[in-house]
Ligand SMILES: *[C@@H]1O[C@H](CO)[C@@H](O)[C@H](O)[C@H]1NC(C)=O
């Protein structure tokens with residue numbers, strides 16, 4: 042694979058290897074939580090069987106195949122715990138963020154987590170899980186041990202995974218779908234909404250920590266990883282799967298945390314920024330499910346956005362771009378081509394070190410529509426899915442928006 046800056050990356054790869062060797066004996070506190078976490082096995086009934094059914098929620102597992110052969114799992118929660126089965130509410134599709142999976146929406150208590158709350162409030166809930174996460178590890182040809190299984194970035198998650206999952210729900214329900222995304226789930230959404238075959242299935246979109254531009258990211262861990270060219274280094278070394286649960290992943294975290302530039306005493310804060318209302322005593326439970334793997338190519342694409350300030354397709358370098366796109370640089374996703382008639386709602390926070398307010402403002406400015414905005418100065422990146430107070434702070438407002446926009450039928454057009 043051609044990696045931009047490959048020469049420098051090779052030199053840095055050596056540095057990383059040396060750093061890793063020095064870590065082998067003395068592991069630091071920084072990653073000790075990851076190291077000692079006991080992940081759930083892959084067996085055990087999937088997301089429905091592990092989280093929802095034990096709490097008494099109806100939940101079924103579905104598998105959809107993307108046009109490039111990935112087998113994704115999708116969960117369906119048709120109503121709440123005490124709902125009426127034959128009174129199906131409007132379909133809402135939830136798309137998780139980077140290193141997360143569909144479990145994200147169910148990881149706090151049933152009173153606190155958006156997935157349960159939507160089901161209990163009469164919505165027909167569908168949960169997306171992108172390729173590479175624990176719930177979506179299948180492919181028609183490749184296994185997770187193949188390099189080609191990991192040959193994708195969020196561009197494919199938007200163009201293939203979202204298309205396949207939304208088409209499935211659209212076909213089953215014969216109704217337009219309410220879209221809810223968090224973080225990378227908003228990058229995927231905003232890219233996908235520029236494609237007419239996707240917007241025709243969407244009645245409205247609610248974006249938590251919306252991201253299209255990333256050049257104001259301020260998270261120290263991320264900036265350090267960008268600065269040391271971690272993405273190019275890993276590609277050069279042939280690590281195509283990015284899994285922070287693997288020995289390699291834990292060592293990467295140690296090597297970034299140990300060089301004195303990043304305070305990793307609070308690893309979550311150094312990666313996402315401060316979070317007001319994260320439940321620290323639930324960390325063991327979170328670590329049973331997260332972080333999920335992603336691809337190194339995806340990391341590289343995200344770092345391209347941070348370095349260049351663009352919201353564009355993956356940059357394959359001059360010749361690769363010419364071959365693939367017929368242009369020397371990767372074509373941008375044009376936010377102004379999202380239909381003005383697609384209603385949008387955005388929730389974003391003043392402490393978010395990934396979806397920075399400056400970048401959010403640029404996204405909003407480039408849209409033709411005027412999204413409804415909920416700004417919470419004391420909220421960080423993870424608060425929007427995991428805050429113990431998110432129901433009152435965010436979800437009541439979000440559900441109000443969804444209810445008002447829920448009636449786009451197959452036949453209505455905007
Ligand atoms: C935080 O998590 C613990 C452990 O699951 C739980 O007992 C407690 O109620 C949670 N706190 C809040 C405010 O939800």
Ligand SMILES: *[C@@H]1O[C@H](CO)[C@@H](O)[C@H](O)[C@H]1NC(C)=O
Nearest residue numbers: 130131444445446447448449
């Ligand atoms: C949408 O339709 C449902 C029932 O189909 C109805 O109860 C609700 O009031 C409608 N909402 C709006 C905003 O028209």
